[in-house]
Amino acid sequence: MLSTTRRTTLGLGLAALARPALAQSGVELVVHYPMPAFFKDVMEKVATEFQEANPGIRIRYPAPSPNYEEGVQTVLRQAVAGGLPDVSFQGLNRLRVLTERRLPVDLTPWLEKDGGPDARGWSAPVRGLARFGGIQAGLAFAASNPVVYYNLNLVRRAGGDPDNLPTKWDDLLALSGRIAALGEGISGMHFRWAGDDWMFSALLYGYGGRMLTEDEKDIAFNGPEGQAAMRLLDRMVKEGKMQPLTVDAALQAFYAGKLGIFSGTTAYIGSMLRSIGPGVELRTTKMPVIDAEKGRLPTGGNAAVMLTKDPARQEAAWKFIAFAAGPRGQSIMTQGTGYVPSNTLAPTDERYLGAFYRENPLFRPAMEQLPISQPWYAFPGTNGVRITDTIVNNLARVVEQRATPEAALADMAQEVKRLLPR
Amino acid sequence: MAGIAIEGIRKSFGATQVLKAVSLQLRQGEFLSLVGPSGCGKTTLLRIIAGLKTADSGAIHIAGREVTRLRAADRDIAMVFQNYALYPHLTVAENLAVPLVMRALTPWQRLPLLGRLAPGTAARRREIAARVQAAAEMLRIGHLLDRRPVQLSGGQRQRVALGRALVRQPSAFLMDEPLSNLDAELRASTRREIVELHRAAGVTTVYVTHDQVEAMTMSDRVAVMMGGEVLQLGTPREVYEEPAELRVAAFLGSPRINTLKVAAAPDGLRLGPVTLPLQAAAAPGTRLTLGLRPEAFALAGEGLAARVEHLEFLGAELLLHGRLAADESPIIARLPQAETAGLAIGAQVALAVEWRAALLFDAEGKRLRLAPQREAAHA
Amino acid sequence: MPEAPLPRFAAPPPARFALSEAAAAWLLSAPAMLSLFLLLLGPSLALIALSFTDWELGAGGLTWIGLGNYAELLEDRTFLAALRNTLLYVALVMPSSIGLGLLIALLVEGGKRLRATFRAIYFLPVVSLLVAMATAWQYLLHPTIGPVNRLLALFGVAPINWLGSSDWVLLSLCAIGLWENLGYVVVLFMAGLTAIPSELYAAAEMDGARSPWARFRLVTWPLLGPTTLFVVTITAIRCLRVFDTVAALTDGGPNNASEVLLHVMYKEGFTYFRIGYSAAITAVFLAVVLALMLIQTRILDRRIHYA
Structure with missing residues (x-):
């Protein structure tokens, strides 16, 4: 100072x-x-x-x-x-x-x-x-806002087209699965779900959902959009072979050329460019579109x-x-x-x-x-960050495959509800 | 049955030879002191006898059994350490019991609480307690059995250390300067007690000390060590009165023996211009050392002329520090108090010498025989 | 010698002096007592007082809510997980680092050469900045590119997600904690071992303690008593205070699997701004520390002080 x-x-x-x-x-x-x-x-x-x-x-x-x-x-x-x-x-x-x-x-x-x-x-x-x-x-x-980072070298090895990268989650998950199948300690994708609720809201907003009701008295993320978002997260693990890595571990793997796809904030570009090894050819794309009409992204x-x-x-x-x-x-x-x-x-x-x-x-x-x-939705009342942690903890259960998306979402809804101002 | 036999023990630390082929024989029940200045190798020798150190070569027999390759615990000996080495966390009774417990009980039986369940433990424990009690009473520390070492005085700790050595009735005792941490008065009384205990137990004992008084007063025989060698082994009287070497003569006796540089001559020994009435078996002109103990002097009408430089009053006796007129060498004479009235610093005196007690050494410090002459010293 | 009257100054001083002496004593100890209160007791009391309020950082006022915060703690899944994890961490790291540390100290001290070198090597983790070393651990334990998993792969062990899996994360943190504490314990025990007079080992040998184990039981272990008490106390507190590895490596996740007391306290106070609640967690933390210290001094103190 x-x-x-x-x-x-x-x-x-x-x-x-x-x-x-x-x-x-x-x-x-x-x-x-x-x-x-x-x-x-x-x-x-x-x-x-x-x-x-x-x-x-x-x-x-x-x-x-x-x-x-x-x-x-x-x-x-x-x-x-x-x-x-x-x-x-x-x-x-x-x-x-x-x-x-x-x-x-x-x-x-x-x-x-x-x-x-x-x-x-x-x-x-x-x-x-x-x-x-x-x-x-x-x-x-x-x-x-969130974007998708690709290592084109791995994309090519897995038979993907670098000039025609996925614009839909189905394609992205399939590509990730193929990259993961390459072996040699290579992982397919990492979706930065940990740390805060930002990337979860990217999925939720993508389906056109919202965190709370208009009057902010009750939760709204447990509707069909939230369920779809949780199921998509579940598919990332099941189809995209996403491992429950910490964010740092995922970034390190990506830098080292051992991770094909990383989805997170665009703010990483600077550090990505500084840190990637020679085996990484970097490209960014927009987030896959979920709902062309209602779909939104958090800022x-x-x-x-x-x-x-x-x-x-x-x-x-x-x-x-x-x-x-x-x-x-x-x-x-x-x-x-x-x-x-x-x-x-x-x-x-x-x-x-x-x-x-x-x-x-x-x-x-x-x-x-x-x-x-x-x-980026900020929760009302004094429990904002705790709500964030509660959400992340329940996402972890899905990523670790310890709970079904439905069960985790139900628990998440119940726990967050208690933390809202009464 | 034999006591302890030490044969050709050598030990080096790096390039330093600490023990140069030391051999000693102790009779069964004998009390032998290893005495010498610090660094002479006496403690190393004791530790080799104990089995705490290994010799480079040589052999040790204890009670007729070769123990050279045995470890300390198997040599059936007990040792008293300079700092007593009592276990600070154990009571006096427990300290005394350790050598018995370690030998009489299996590791399983030694376990706290659980060990009590093992068959035979209770009986052995009772026996141990009885022997501890007996040893404690012999040493008059029965009332201290529940105390910890830290609550004891130096003398009491020393007794506990002795007791720990006695309690097992080993075939040899080793003592490493056990009295050096006691005050003078306690040291004198404990000296006697150790001798009495030794007499009562009759156990072969090796006693290491740098204190010649302890060595002379306690031992059956004394081994004077210097530079890794035993210079002389003999009774206290022998080593004092008939030292084999100048170094032995110089080490034993307090005040130190007076040494005078003399030269052999056909008619006696030359001390400066003075011819002494002593005949040495040496070629004329050979340089020799004459040793005269302080008590060999007496004040007399005639004798060696000396000037008084300092007087020390010791009660019954008086130490006269003076300088010989003959060659200006300093001398100390121990004189009976009664004969010294009127002595003053600066006074010129004549010191008569008891020539029969004179000791003569060659240039290497080896003892030479001499015969006293008839005549007195003359100018 | 002629008889002399007793010197005057041996008489007790007049009462006036005694009074001013007491005053001087108070005066002289005042700075120490004042700073003791201001720096140690005061903040602790303030903390306990705060834990009965709902104060939030930046909020205008605060309300006295009595035991409200403590009642909430009992239902707080995160806090309960943190409490359980912290106690588990202490229960695993403390005995293992003490046991292993003692063993290493005995081996190093028993050896003749390279003692200082070993001491320095083992002490390295203690003096290194843990947050920086955490990065190294993160790399070592990386599930795909980490050397640990590659090494295990040589023996046919499937890759383990050390820091990302809720099954492994606490164990991994315990291993790092062991690594972090070991050097400290080794150095303390080595200091303790050098203080044991070698004559005692000689005496034990003469007394018939043949096996190293017998000598350890008879001499080393009892004489290390004061050192052990200190090591246990220090290690317990260091373990209870586990924070930086969690903050740097896992942030308490996944799903609270590596949440620990101080991290929750930090989050509640500095991320959620709930100072009152955070103070309650700190009070619980202090209570655990105090309880541990009391047990230790009660059980061990009595048995190990000879002086």
Whole structure:
């Protein structure tokens, strides 16, 4: 923390030497962000360009939080103890907790300025990612959705066509089964079901299902869509020969060229490219389509949340948020990570990401899935993460083939129901 | 029946020869002290006899049985250690019982609780208890049987260690400086007790000590060891009065024996300008060492002239530290208190010598025979 | 010697001094007592108080709910699994690491050469960062590309999903725990062994303890008593505190099969923000630790202190 502060201060000091008049009457914005492994370089670059464009506003980053959980915890603690940052980047599924604690500033008034949000590239689906409790709790910064990664070498060996990869689960499972049959310790597929409920919701949304009823009083995932999702998970094991690997183990196997298909967030692209061995030829596709009409996908990622209550600072904070979530900020973010821009102007415009997407097809599927992306559902009440764990635990029973999909879903429904607010 | 026979024991640690072909014979029931300065190999020899160390070559017989290849537990001997080596977690009674329990009971019978179920255990336990009681009473530690070693004084621990050795009635006792951790008074009384116990039990005993008083007062015979060799084996009187070597003479006796550099001459021995009335069987001009014990001197009207440098009052006696006029060599004389009235530092005295007690050694330190002359010393 | 009157200073000091001496004693011990309270007792009391509330991080207020949290614990599947797993972990790792550690210490100490080398090798896991080593374990135990399964395959053993299967995951963590604790135990026992006077072994030999086992029973084991008590205490606490391997390797899964007390406590407090509930788990954890310590000191302490 100290070193970051010092470095920033030093940089600012040099900037002040260069342009003394501008630095004197400025505002210093404190901005907190998570997952430095993904975002540190991006954030530094965003700050540099923002400060050049907005002399008079300085950005200071305190120590970043290692993950979304600790990020939200830091802010919640600061809300009690003092020292809240002006702006914080928070996981999309954590915004609900913050909103219930009445911490975020509603961004609606600012969005309405300058010709309205749509004109600036923040379409209604983008805005929806960070709308909770009737307010615009934040503005999406980095978005992700699930994609499928293939090792084309294994696909070829199993008789698959690299230029005609599966678009339906039936085909994917069959291909996975064939890859698994290659032997030599090669596994077919891994669907990243563990860790959280995100990938389960990808299946559930794919059938057009939803987690809870509209009024959020009761569960809705135990209907026909949920049952179909559980059965599909069961088929991954039975037909796709999926083993109950931990996520890390699956990724390691994929890097080593021993896993044919990996399905998980597009945010892995960066680390995939860095980690795969020479025996892996990487390609990404969109998720297989389940229901062409009702099918949706969950969105991961984070949003910039305004926390300062001081009107003068709010003005500066909005400028920063708008820059980060604007086309330039989104270009920086997309090229530095595997995430999808949450701004409709950036991807197509040649000034921003147009050329990037042409030259980097691996990044394309996630972007192309944006139209069917919807928010990652955050459960109401205080048991959100426990509900997530309950779901994952019951998924584990199916993946380990210790319970039928129907039985696991029934238990899951019963247990989650008890954890909902009464 | 034989006692202990030690034949040609050699032992080296790396390049260092610790024992150079040591041989000793102990009669049945004999009390023999191994005495010598630290590092002379006496403890190593004891441990080889015990079976705690193996010799490089040589043989050991105990009570007529060759034990060289046997391990300690099978040699039927008991040992008293310098630091007593009592088991701190066991009571005095349990400590005393260990050698009996280890030999009389099978591992199965030794098990706590379960062992009691084995046939014959109870009877053996009763017998052991009786023998422990007997040993404890002999050593007057019967009232301490329930205590742990940490609750005992040094002298009491020492008795328990003795008791542990006695309780089994072995064919030999080995003692490794058992008194060195006791205070002076206790040491003197325990010396006597050990001798009495030995007399009563009649067990062959090897006693290691660096303390010549213990060696002289307790032993039937003394083996003086130095540099891995037994320099001399004999009764305390023999080794003191007729030392075979200068090193033996120098080690035994306190204060140390006075040594004077002399040269053989046709008419006696030359000490500086003085000719001593002693005749050595050596060619004239041979350099020799003359040993005079402090008690060989007496104050007299004439004799060797010396200057008094220091006086030590010992009660009945007085130690005179002086310097001979003849060759400026330092000497110590032990004089009866009664004869020393009026002595003062700086005074010139004449020391008469009892020449019959003089010891003569050649350049290698080997003892030479000499015959006293008729005349007294003259300038 | 002429008779002298007793020196004055031998007389007891006046009462005024005694009073101020007591005051000085309080004054001097105050910093220690204050910090003891502030740093150790205070937080523990605060924790116990918190465990009777429903406080959540960031929530405005808190309510006194009495034993509500504890009642919930009794019905919490995750917590009960964690409690069972933790106790199982202690029951497996503690005796095995102590037994094996003692054996290794005896072998190393019995050997003449390379003692320091062995000591360093066995101590390596203790000084290495466990989270970093967890990555190595993850690779070693990898079901398809891991060397362990490849080695087993040479003997015709079918691949085992060490960390992914609920049958194996706790055993795998126990094995890692054994590896992690072993070096510590070995080094402690080696220190204990060097403190045993060699004369006692000589005495035991003379007294007829022929077999190594007999000498071990007569000398080594009883004299290692204080060391063993310390090792048992330390190892028990280290085992109860198992957390980092779970957090780094399994996250408690699959289906709570590797969930342990501290991990649940961490999740409840730092992921779910339920500080009150988390405090209740911590209180249970402290109770288990205290109970264990009490049993140990009661049973062992009495039998092993000679000094």
